[in-house]
Amino acid sequence: MDSHLTSDRVDMDDNETTTKFIVNGREYSLKIDNRYTLLDILRDHLRLTGAKKGCDLGECGACTVLLDGKVVNSCQILAARIKDKDIRTVEGLSQSETLHPLQLAFIENDGGQCGYCTPGFIMAAYPLFESEEELSTEEIKLSLAGNLCRCNAYGSIIDSVAYALEIKTNE
């Protein structure tokens, strides 16, 4: 934790509790200001800035991560709710040199222009990739409806997800 914000002041505040949680397979035990959201914890404390703050109100999906395998807007999860939880962010998708098929698919199909919404879309699509069901384009669209892309790369985003699902079935 290199942030001035956390390291210098962590013990001075009474709004803080020690919380244990797992991010991308690594266990953390941190004193956290209760007013913080999961998104702030990821970005400011852990310096995992893949999840973006597009609105901080649960309206854009740029901050999407997995909380115990479920898609959540991390800006809407308060510190207290992450106790003992298993969190996965875009940084934790590929543990090795090889990218996750979803990531590869987004590169190959150019599933983004500016890329700001990309981590959110990839994480929102993750459960689709894990699921056994076959999904139609409409179902993919529906699952991603909470994520905004103002570059309007929606077409290639949907293509990217569909492509990843296809690779999976063909494997």
Add this chain to the structure above:
Amino acid sequence: MTTTKGNPRFSSVGTRPVRHDGYDKVTGKALYGADVELPGLIHGKVLRSPHAHARIISIDISEAVKVPEVQAIITNQNFPAHKDEAVSETPGPAINLKQQTANILAGDKALYKGHAIAAVAASSLHAAEEALALINVKYEVLPHTSTVEDAIQKDAPLLHEQYQNNIASHDVLELGDVEAGFAQADLIVEREFRTSTVHQGYIEPHSATGWWTPNNKISIWGSSQGHFQIRDRTSLVLGVPVSDIKVIPMEIGGGFGGKTTIYLEPIAALLSKMTGHPVKITMSRSEVLEATGPTSGSYMKVKLGATKEGKITSAYADLKFEAGAYPGSPVGAASNCIFTPYDIENIRIDGYDIVNNKPKTTAYRAPGAPIGSFAAETLIDELAEKIGMDPLDLRIINGAKQGTTRASGISNPVIGGIETFQATKDHVHYQSKKPTPKTGRGVAAGFWINGSGAACAVANVNFNGTINLTIGSMDIGGLRPAAAQHVAEVLGIPVESINPQVGDTETVGYTSMTGGSGGAFKTGWASYEAAQDVKRQMLERAAEVWEASLDDIKLENGFFIHSHDSELKMSFKELAGHLPDTGGPVVGRANLDPRGPGSAFATHVVDIEVDTETGKVTILRYTAAQDAGTAIHPSYVEGQIQGGVVQGIGWALNEEYFMDEFGGMTNSSLLDYRMPTSLDLPMIEALIVEVPNPLHPYGVRGVGEVPIVPPLAAIANAIYDAIGVRMTELPMNPAAVRKAISGG
């Protein structure tokens, strides 16, 4: 659609390599404005006016400074005083520094809800927020005005003493004699139109980090469409030489014109000077909507006359555009674009720039053009209907060509306007029957001027045959790969062996901002020239290695060859390996200021369905034809076209600023400022037409902006086709459509 096989005239140009920045973007490694982290970084926050129009009587910070952790508080008074006049001290348009500074932190008046009043730096964000609440501002609330029509009334409150009736400027474009033109017409159509204020809506909020070190050097990190422009404006506002400011461009999470000016940069720099720490300020979503962007709401009155054969004889437009708090609406650009798809002999356009109590407008994708086009293209449709002519045929017979004089007096260069009309007419979409009797089909055309400016590029040849390419244009839609493709084309090497990056203001020469659809044009060209420079030097090196005459050596398909000795052949990579023993590194360089980015024309056709009960319009099918000159990377051209179309759809159907009785925006969240989601859209087919621009080495035209121009009218025309009602106000949301159906 252009084939995936590429362009037969080229090797790299016209192919679709993957993005060099793709890996970083899918792994979360790409760093945007708010991702900056520095040693000792502290946080800034801005206090904003709750009033749409108010005199600032006093600002008392005595309680706020007592908050532990608060390190500095500034107001407008902390900036150097500037004259209230436009100056052109830097490249780009002249700016009024007093107004520019007052938009960053308000001077004696707050001119819109959300107008910045003071800024705090503290070691935690929470402390900064706490301090904001303790700053005591005494306001004298003044009456406000939030539409152009209200603003020009005699008794309307004045925002600035010097602008009578809140009219900052009135410019006229005139060609021929409109009255005579209307006298020749068999048929005249005329309507009033209104459009609402809309925002660029980029998902990345503005963020700036400033670090002012004791030796009076300033570093600024942030995302923008032009870091040199950010540097220049910050320099003017702070009164610090440009040579003492370095702007480091971060990845940009969307700009669409909105990230071409400064809001937070001088504040962060000044707070850093006062605290000795780097200071980061990031806007919230509501700050973005209430205090940055947007583009103009408008009132327009437009009139067209035509003969019964369909020849347009005269065109008149009265355009009243909202500038927001300070002058500078895009009414001038709108005037230049509104009738330009056509060859019309008699034109008059009155363009008014009107200030009102809304955030100062900023460029938004083809600034002004969609607004004017909404009016003009609706009337063209009406003309076609009244004459009983196919709307594309009417456009074809009136279409502007090379040599046609525009309203501005400029004569058209080589353009592809009629080509896009024709491509649309021939396309299966237009040729197909409407899917159901309830479907409405509409077409509209659009024009955008395209801009250019200075650009620099540096190509460093590595000894292993790869190239580090540094460009000065911010990459907002795939510019890095497109620039690399220019280099690959010249040198005949794979695009993957080029590593393109955007340099900061100290590592690459002055480059104008990525705007006006000029990025790929100018920086593509600079990259082309840098590659030519590499080629020249590499040929010399080959001559040295072979002890041959320079005249006998050629570069073909990535190989250096000797014209008379077929034994002598070396790949680019092999020759690069010889650089250390033939004089060291090779650096290609280009610095240019190219003109003639080509004009952009587009024609769109859309099928929609109207739910007559709810008034909801559903887009069923959309095809957008556009002259791209030469598509360097067709996927990115298609991406730009689709992106522009969808923003146009949002503008047409949903987006607007709701203002309450006190003149403040009430829908400053993404839930209430409703932009299209994946569910709102069908697949948008991009139809690339290629009429090469003779003024660019590969024929490139700007492509990014014009696709947002036609959708507003295309959809309005489709609604008319479906329900027989002309929609003349935006947005055409369910309530508006229902009202139109019931005759209200």
